[in-house]
Amino acid sequence: xxxxSTPRQADHVxxxxxxxxxxxxxxxxVSRRSASLPLLHLWQNHFGSVDDTGIEWIAARLDLxxxxxxxxxxxxxxxxxxxxxxxxxxxxxxxxxAMAGSHDVKEKFCEAAxxxxxxxxxxxxxxxxxSADGKFSVEFVECLASCGSAPVxxxxxxxxxxxxxxxxxxxxxxxxxx
Amino acid sequence: MTxxxxxxxxxxxxxxxxxxxxxxxxxxLETYLAHGGYASLKQALTMKPSEIVDAVKAANLRxxxxxGFPCGTKWGFINRDDGKPHYIVVxxxxxxxxTFKDRHILHRDPHQLxxxxxxxxxxxxxxxxxxxxxxxxxxxARIVENAIREARANGFLGKxxxxxxxxxxxxxxxxxxxxxxxEETSLLESLEGKRPYxxxxxxxxxxxxxxxxxxxxxxxxxxxxxxxxIIRLGAAEYxxxxxxxDGGTRTMCVSGDVARPGIFEIPCGAVTFRxxxxxxxxxxxxxxxxxxxxxxxxxxxxxxxxxxxxxxxKGSDGAMVEKDLPMLDIVMDASTLQSVGTMVGSAGVIxxxxxxxxxxxxxxxxxxxxxxxxxxxxxxxEGSLWMSKMTTRMLAGGGRTEDPQNLRSIADNIAGRTIxxxxxxxxxxxxxxxxxxxxxxxxxxxxxxxx
Numbered sequence: 220x221x222x223x224s225t226p227r228q229a230d231h232v233x234x235x236x237x238x239x240x241x242x243x244x245x246x247x248x249v250s251r252r253s254a255s256l257p258l259l260h261l262w263q264n265h266f267g268s269v270d271d272t273g274i275e276w277i278a279a280r281l282d283l284x285x286x287x288x289x290x291x292x293x294x295x296x297x298x299x300x301x302x303x304x305x306x307x308x309x310x311x312x313x314x315x316x317a318m319a320g321s322h323d324v325k326e327k328f329c330e331a332a333x334x335x336x337x338x339x340x341x342x343x344x345x346x347x348x349x350s351a352d353g354k355f356s357v358e359f360v361e362c363l364a365s366c367g368s369a370p371v372x373x374x375x376x377x378x379x380x381x382x383x384x385x386x387x388x389x390x391x392x393x394x395x396x397x
Numbered sequence: 398m399t400x401x402x403x404x405x406x407x408x409x410x411x412x413x414x415x416x417x418x419x420x421x422x423x424x425x426l427e428t429y430l431a432h433g434g435y436a437s438l439k440q441a442l443t444m445k446p447s448e449i450v451d452a453v454k455a456a457n458l459r460x461x462x463x464x465g466f467p468c469g470t471k472w473g474f475i476n477r478d479d480g481k482p483h484y485i486v487v488x489x490x491x492x493x494x495x496t497f498k499d500r501h502i503l504h505r506d507p508h509q510l511x512x513x514x515x516x517x518x519x520x521x522x523x524x525x526x527x528x529x530x531x532x533x534x535x536x537x538a539r540i541v542e543n544a545i546r547e548a549r550a551n552g553f554l555g556k557x558x559x560x561x562x563x564x565x566x567x568x569x570x571x572x573x574x575x576x577x578x579x580e581e582t583s584l585l586e587s588l589e590g591k592r593p594y595x596x597x598x599x600x601x602x603x604x605x606x607x608x609x610x611x612x613x614x615x616x617x618x619x620x621x622x623x624x625x626x627i628i629r630l631g632a633a634e635y636x637x638x639x640x641x642x643d644g645g646t647r648t649m650c651v652s653g654d655v656a657r658p659g660i661f662e663i664p665c666g667a668v669t670f671r672x673x674x675x676x677x678x679x680x681x682x683x684x685x686x687x688x689x690x691x692x693x694x695x696x697x698x699x700x701x702x703x704x705x706x707x708x709x710x711k712g713s714d715g716a717m718v719e720k721d722l723p724m725l726d727i728v729m730d731a732s733t734l735q736s737v738g739t740m741v742g743s744a745g746v747i748x749x750x751x752x753x754x755x756x757x758x759x760x761x762x763x764x765x766x767x768x769x770x771x772x773x774x775x776x777x778x779e780g781s782l783w784m785s786k787m788t789t790r791m792l793a794g795g796g797r798t799e800d801p802q803n804l805r806s807i808a809d810n811i812a813g814r815t816i817x818x819x820x821x822x823x824x825x826x827x828x829x830x831x832x833x834x835x836x837x838x839x840x841x842x843x844x845x846x847x848x
């Protein structure tokens with residue numbers, strides 16, 4: 220019997236995933252390579268991160284070499300090679316939000332979610348700082364384009380606006396309940 | 398939600414934001430058609446493509462993304478009959494700090510964008526277009542995709558639009574969290590599936606060697622929406638709303654230390670800073686005085702509230718004369734702001750009151766630019782990080798006497814020495830904050846104690 224090995228994401232590609240990938244590629248009739256970012260989004264949304272097998276799979280699908288995909292994962296801050304928490308809280312760091320207290324807000328999110336507020340995070344494919352129970356990741360991101368309702372955070376797909384530090388604990392509490 | 402005034406402030410004239418702010422206005426086709434949607438496309442399809450380009454030129458529409466390039470001129474670079482494929486890429490990567498208008502158009506009125514896009518495509522003989530939306534707007538991507546499906550199913554996009562034989566395919570393309578993709582050639586690289594390193598101009602002007610090295614128009618979301626209204630109102634009436642070089646309305650995004658932040662759609666050149674801040678936005682927070690304003694997104698040079706600017710105006714005898722003008726009385730149109738050394742940019746106005754530390758504010762922006770430099774050009778990659786490290790150190794109490802001079806020197810050695818305008822964008826804040834608030838930087842550098 221084989222010893223336990225790292226799970227390979229590419230072993231879990233389903234026919235439905237494949238069909239969706241092919242539909243995405245069809246939107247780029249001039250160059251399949253254009254589907255690189257959309258396929259990375261599809262992969263990360265499905266598997267939670269992009270492992271080596273994901274990079275190889277996408278590259279093969281688009282007739283590219285793996286490094287063509289790896290260099291995107293290491294450049295674009297959105298992509299990660301490691302899993303993040305089930306809920307990712309992205310607090311806006313940039314000027315209008317910072318003026319409205321986003322540093323406090325981020326610290327409160329870290330506190331309520333059990334994430335180390337001092338954990339360094341520099342992108343390049345790393346997961347954002349994550350709580351021990353794997354439920355939450357909290358990170359600062361650059362301008363989320365909602366400066367008129369600062370401070371804001373993007374919590375998974377949803378923008379939360381005009382956040383007061385005193386609101387944070389109850390926002391996180393609601394996210395904990397299924 | 399970003400507040401919108403209801404009813405609009407008397408200084409406002411809502412065209413782009415006319416419908417989407419209405420209670421109950423939904424982003425679906427039925428709602429759009431009930432508000433007169435796609436009538437301008439029908440009208441445009443009866444015109445000659447060259448007439449549409451001429452109308453956009455005559456309307457004096459400037460790009461609303463930041464660079465402010467005349468839209469009709471940009472379209473005029475495309476030779477409709479050169480036998481090559483042409484592309485339009487809509488820039489919905491809205492990421493310039495201080496700017497938050499396109500988000501509302503994409504989420505709430507996607508058909509307005511699609512109608513403008515179909516008109517733009519017809520005018521430039523384009524059959525394939527992409528709408529690049531930053532991935533931090535995941536709902537917007539779904540809403541726009543749904544709108545594209547609705548429009549296709551009803552003959553407003555796809556094969557033979559409204560039976561005219563004109564075809565246009567439109568797809569949404571999501572970004573991945575990189576500010577640099579808002580730069581038009583970077584956006585094209587990103588859309589080609591590559592690292593978004595900007596291309597050098599010349600030769601890679603998008604209108605000549607754009608997407609897949611074919612003639613391409615890259616326009617901001619709001620800019621494309623204005624096209625619909627140029628057709629609807631007529632170029633002359635549209636132009637009349639603005640100033641001679643800056644037609645129509647501009648959606649101004651005001652954030653920071655004002656009583657009423659938000660988006661205000663105002664005819665170009667119709668307000669001064671005083672009117673915008675103290676009237677439209679309800680003034681400052683109680684007990685505060687105005688210190689500084691960044692007028693056009695974080696890259697625009699900061700203005701000092703108590704400064705008297707010199708501007709050139711037409712005197713009573715018609716000759717140009719220099720006139721002293723307090724900062725608050727400066728009119729916020731493209732040419733006036735340019736003449737006082739800053740820019741209207743993306744019209745993202747960040748207001749700062751007397752409670753703000755300018756070293757702190759600049760440090761926030763320096764960290765932004767250091768994080769977002771793509772790293773292709775050495776002066777920008779290294780310089781943006783150096784500036785950020787220096788202001789961070791100054792804030793932490795480790796200022797050195799030579800810091801202001803070094804900051805200035807680094808900034809001066811980035812601007813003009815990079816492939817794209819990010820070099821200017823990251824050095825203008827440092828240059829302008831140091832020029833306008835030298836006393837605060839001298840103090841943080843430790844000079845105050847020694848002099």
